[in-house]
Amino acid sequence: MTSPFDARPDEAIGRLLREHLGGADSVAFAARVRAAIAGEADTAWDVLARWARPGLVAAAAVALTVGLWLRIGSGGEMESITLADAVQAAGVPEALLTAPSSSSADAVLAAIVGDQ
Amino acid sequence: MRTTDVTDAELAARAAGGDGDAFGELVVRHAPAARRAATVVLSSDADADDAAQDGFLAAWRSIDRYDGNRPFRPWLMRIVVNAARDFRRRRAVRQTDELSPGLASGAAGPERSAERLLLRERLVEALRLLPERQRLAVTMFDAEGFAHAEIAEVLGVPEGTVRSDVFHARRTLRGALAPFYEEMK
Numbered sequence: 001m002t003s004p005f006d007a008r009p010d011e012a013i014g015r016l017l018r019e020h021l022g023g024a025d026s027v028a029f030a031a032r033v034r035a036a037i038a039g040e041a042d043t044a045w046d047v048l049a050r051w052a053r054p055g056l057v058a059a060a061a062v063a064l065t066v067g068l069w070l071r072i073g074s075g076g077e078m079e080s081i082t083l084a085d086a087v088q089a090a091g092v093p094e095a096l097l098t099a100p101s102s103s104s105a106d107a108v109l110a111a112i113v114g115d116q
Numbered sequence: 117m118r119t120t121d122v123t124d125a126e127l128a129a130r131a132a133g134g135d136g137d138a139f140g141e142l143v144v145r146h147a148p149a150a151r152r153a154a155t156v157v158l159s160s161d162a163d164a165d166d167a168a169q170d171g172f173l174a175a176w177r178s179i180d181r182y183d184g185n186r187p188f189r190p191w192l193m194r195i196v197v198n199a200a201r202d203f204r205r206r207r208a209v210r211q212t213d214e215l216s217p218g219l220a221s222g223a224a225g226p227e228r229s230a231e232r233l234l235l236r237e238r239l240v241e242a243l244r245l246l247p248e249r250q251r252l253a254v255t256m257f258d259a260e261g262f263a264h265a266e267i268a269e270v271l272g273v274p275e276g277t278v279r280s281d282v283f284h285a286r287r288t289l290r291g292a293l294a295p296f297y298e299e300m301k
Contacts, residue, residue: 007264012297013289014258020236022151023161023256024159029151030144033172035138040173 124188132180139179143172146189149260150196156243156251157200166242167203171196190266197270199254235296242292246285254285 023029124145130138150171154164156212175182175195182191241250249271256262256270257278264282268275 006216008168009258009261010286013286014256014261016235016239017152017255017259018148018291020239021155021259023165026144026147026151029147029165029168030140033143033147033169034136036169036173037176041175085155088292 122273125184128179128182128188129184129228131176133181135192137177142188142192146192147172150157151191152255152259153193153196153252154200154203156255157197157248158204163203164200167200168196171202171300172200174199187266189260189262190269193256193262195271226295231296235293238293238296239289242289245292250281250285250288253281254289257282258286 121191122141124142127138127142131142150168151161153212154168154171154214155161158164158167171192175192178195182188246254253267256267257264262270264275264278267278271278
C-alpha cells in the first residue's frame with residue numbers, strides 16, 4: 001500500500017475521484033458555458049445600446065443650449081453697441097474724442113491732468 | 117496549428133483580446149477538474165455545474181488580469197472554488213447536506229454493478245467525513261495532479277497545511293474504502 005506521506009499522487013484514489021465526482025457530459029457543459037459567455041457579451045452590448053440613445057439626446061440638447069446661449073450672448077449685443085458707446089463706457093475723456101485727428105500731446109496731457 | 121498544441125497561457129492571451137473561441141478551448145480543457153472541485157464544495161452535480169459555470173464566467177470577465185507567466189490552472193481553480201463557496205453561501209446549504217448520496221448520480225444506470233454502486237456510496241460517505249479543505253486538497257492532488265504549492269495557492273494556505281490535509285484525507289479515504297482499495301490499485 002502507498003504511504004499516506006507519499007509525495008506522489010495516489011493513482012487508486014485519484015481514479016476513484018475522477019470516476020465518481022463531477023458531471024458526465026463535459027462537451028455539453030462546455031457548450032453551456034460558451035453560450036452563457038456569448039449571452040453575457042450580448043447583454044453588455046444591450047446595456048451600451050440602452051445608454052447610447054439617451055446619451056446622444058442629452059449631448060445634442062446640451063450642444064443646442066450652448067449654441068443658443070452663445071448666439072444670444074454675443075451676436076445680439078454686438079450689433080446694438082456702437083464704437084462710441086464702447087469708448088464712452090470705458091471712460092475716455094471727451095476731449096480726445098472731439099480733438100482733430102492730428103491732436104497734439106497737449107490735448108492728451110490736458111485730458112489726463114483734467115481727469116485727475 | 118491544432119488547439120491542443122497551444123498552451124493555456126497563449127489561449128488566455130487570445131481570450132484577453134476578446135477571442136471567445138480561445139476561452140472556449142480553455143473551458144473544454146479544464147471543465148472536468150473545475151466541476152470536480154465545485155462538486156466537493158457543493159451538494160449536487162446540478163449545483164456544482166451552476167457554480168463551475170459562474171466560475172468560468174468570472175474568469176472570462178477577469179481574463180485580462182491573468183499573469184501569463186504563472187500557471188493557468190491554479191488561477192482558474194481559485195476562481196472556481198470561490199464561486200462554489202459563494203454559491204453555497206447564497207443557497208445557505210447546511211454542512212450536513214453536503215455530498216449527498218445522489219452525488220454524481222448521472223452514472224447510476226442499471227448496467228452498473230452493485231459493487232460499483234457500493235463503492236461510490238462508500239466514497240461519498242468517506243468524503244462527507246472530511247472537512248471541505250481536505251476534500252479539495254486530496255481531489256486536486258490525487259485526481260488532478262496539482263502540486264502542493266499550486267493547491268496552497270488555490271486554497272490560500274501554507275504548503276505544509278496542504279501536505280497535512282492530503283495526508284489526513286488519504287488516511288480517512290483508505291480506511292473507509294479498505295475493502296475495495298487493494299482491488300482499485
